[in-house]
Amino acid sequence: MLAALLPLRRTVRIGVTGLAKAGKTALLTSLAANLLAAGAGLATLPALGARLGPRRLRVGLAPAGADALPRFDYAAHLAALAADPPRWPARTNAVSLLALDLEVTRAAPLALVLPPHRLRLEVLDYPGEWLLDLPLLGQGFAAWSAAVLRRLEGRPAAAPFLGFLHALPARAGRDEALAASGHTLYRQALEGLRAEGLALLQPGRFLMPPPGPAPPWLGFFPMTGGGGLAALLEERYEQYRAAVRRELSAPGFAGIDRLVVLADVLAALHAGPAAFADAAAALGEVARALDGQQRPAWLPAFLAGLLPFLGGIERVAFVASKADHVAERQRGNLAALVNRLAATPRATTATFAIAAVRCTEDIVWTLEGHPVSAVRGRVAGEARAGRSYPGEVPDRTPDAAFWAHRFLALPDFEPMVLPLGGRGGVPHIGLDLLLDFLLGDLL
Numbered sequence: 001m002l003a004a005l006l007p008l009r010r011t012v013r014i015g016v017t018g019l020a021k022a023g024k025t026a027l028l029t030s031l032a033a034n035l036l037a038a039g040a041g042l043a044t045l046p047a048l049g050a051r052l053g054p055r056r057l058r059v060g061l062a063p064a065g066a067d068a069l070p071r072f073d074y075a076a077h078l079a080a081l082a083a084d085p086p087r088w089p090a091r092t093n094a095v096s097l098l099a100l101d102l103e104v105t106r107a108a109p110l111a112l113v114l115p116p117h118r119l120r121l122e123v124l125d126y127p128g129e130w131l132l133d134l135p136l137l138g139q140g141f142a143a144w145s146a147a148v149l150r151r152l153e154g155r156p157a158a159a160p161f162l163g164f165l166h167a168l169p170a171r172a173g174r175d176e177a178l179a180a181s182g183h184t185l186y187r188q189a190l191e192g193l194r195a196e197g198l199a200l201l202q203p204g205r206f207l208m209p210p211p212g213p214a215p216p217w218l219g220f221f222p223m224t225g226g227g228g229l230a231a232l233l234e235e236r237y238e239q240y241r242a243a244v245r246r247e248l249s250a251p252g253f254a255g256i257d258r259l260v261v262l263a264d265v266l267a268a269l270h271a272g273p274a275a276f277a278d279a280a281a282a283l284g285e286v287a288r289a290l291d292g293q294q295r296p297a298w299l300p301a302f303l304a305g306l307l308p309f310l311g312g313i314e315r316v317a318f319v320a321s322k323a324d325h326v327a328e329r330q331r332g333n334l335a336a337l338v339n340r341l342a343a344t345p346r347a348t349t350a351t352f353a354i355a356a357v358r359c360t361e362d363i364v365w366t367l368e369g370h371p372v373s374a375v376r377g378r379v380a381g382e383a384r385a386g387r388s389y390p391g392e393v394p395d396r397t398p399d400a401a402f403w404a405h406r407f408l409a410l411p412d413f414e415p416m417v418l419p420l421g422g423r424g425g426v427p428h429i430g431l432d433l434l435l436d437f438l439l440g441d442l443l
């Protein structure tokens with residue numbers, strides 16, 4: 001009670017995670033631009049406006065102070081979107097933090113006696129590749145290797161690496177050069193599989209290396225069997241797991257209160273059945289790992305206590321990004337599909353289909369005499385806006401009949417010209433509903 005009366009500021013930290021190109025940078029940039037515009041009195045986030053009612057919102061970028069984490073370069077990313085013609089923000093890969101200070105005035109009679117309600121909103125851009133390392137914490141080297149090798153079986157991109165493994169002498173010795181060649185081939189296999197659209201690729205830090213020099217223990221690869229080489233790889237694997245564990249309990253990451261898991265589900269549908277099944281498996285593994293209520297089967301009890309990162313998360317949103325590729329009716333299906341893929345029994349989990357940076361408008365298009373709900377937007381490299389109908393989005397895990405008709409083109413749209421050169425927010429779909437789920441109880 002007393003806390004509510006004091007002019008204290010609460011800090012809430014939201015992690016935004018997703019594999020490379022899932023749309024994290026676009027989401028953080030749009031979120032900041034739309035909150036700043038809402039703070040200037042514009043109706044950029046209707047759901048938030050409805051929650052606040054007559055209360056006034058003020059928003060500012062928070063000073064970096066002496067923070068340990070690099071700041072999210074909001075100014076540069078917004079400048080790209082606000083350019084003429086608009087550009088997508090540049091690629092980012094390291095962790096970064098966006099911090100905003102929110103102030104909300106009190107409702108009528110209280111406003112006379114109480115200072116505004118203050119909230120510091122911290123949004124952490126966290127590589128999804130690293131989140132995919134969580135399942136490793138509960139898996140020894142032998143079990144992990146066996147699982148990975150099963151997934152690689154028969155995949156052309158993994159053939160050189162698998163060939164190397166098969167050519168190894170039984171009980172190969174503790175040979176640094178062999179370890180280095182195997183590691184290089186394994187990394188190349190992961191990169192090839194990623195190019196094919198696969199997502200469940202571990203260890204995630206091989207594809208998204210942390211900043212700084214690479215320590216020697218990074219040089220391992222999955223391998224079954226005994227001998228000196230296997231023992232060396234296992235030692236390195238154990239060092240890798242220790243580093244993941246340390247990082248999850250370091251101040252930057254341990255403090256996450258709420259989490260957004262972004263997934264480009266449309267791209268996975270477009271990439272075909274194998275890529276889709278793999279993306280679904282990755283999302284399922286992450287959902288189970290995050291399901292704090294039930295300790296996931298792979299996580300031994302003694303470890304659960306070591307993971308404040310997992311235990312402290314109050315709300316998780318699973319979000320399909322880039323939903324402006326499809327029209328309204330399909331977006332409902334898209335949200336339903338994510339709901340199936342990330343189904344967990346937790347009440348504090350929700351699913352959304354959003355576009356952080358809306359590039360299209362919905363239209364009705366007559367195809368072969370039939371009207372279909374399609375979208376229109378400017379495609380990269382084309383001067384004029386074009387129409388696009390990628391096909392029906394399934395509302396559940398697609399069956400063979402769905403895959404018989406390939407999910408059509410998924411063009412790279414360019415952002416629309418921003419209102420007021422960026423000060424008017426960024427056009428979006430559903431960002432306000434996501435924000436209301438994440439922050440509603442605090443406002």
Ligand SMILES: Nc1nc2c(ncn2[C@@H]2O[C@H](COP(=O)(O)OP(=O)(O)O)[C@@H](O)[C@H]2O)c(=O)[nH]1
Binds near residue numbers: 021027354359
């Ligand atoms: N149509 C559309 N494309 C998007 C949207 N968000 C991201 N993209 C596309 O996805 C690319 C990667 O987004 P980015 O935010 O950099 O992903 P990150 O790697 O997760 O930070 C962008 O360059 C855009 O081409 C969106 O809301 N709508």
Ligand SMILES: [Mg+2]
Binds near residue numbers: 091092
């Ligand atoms: Mg990024």
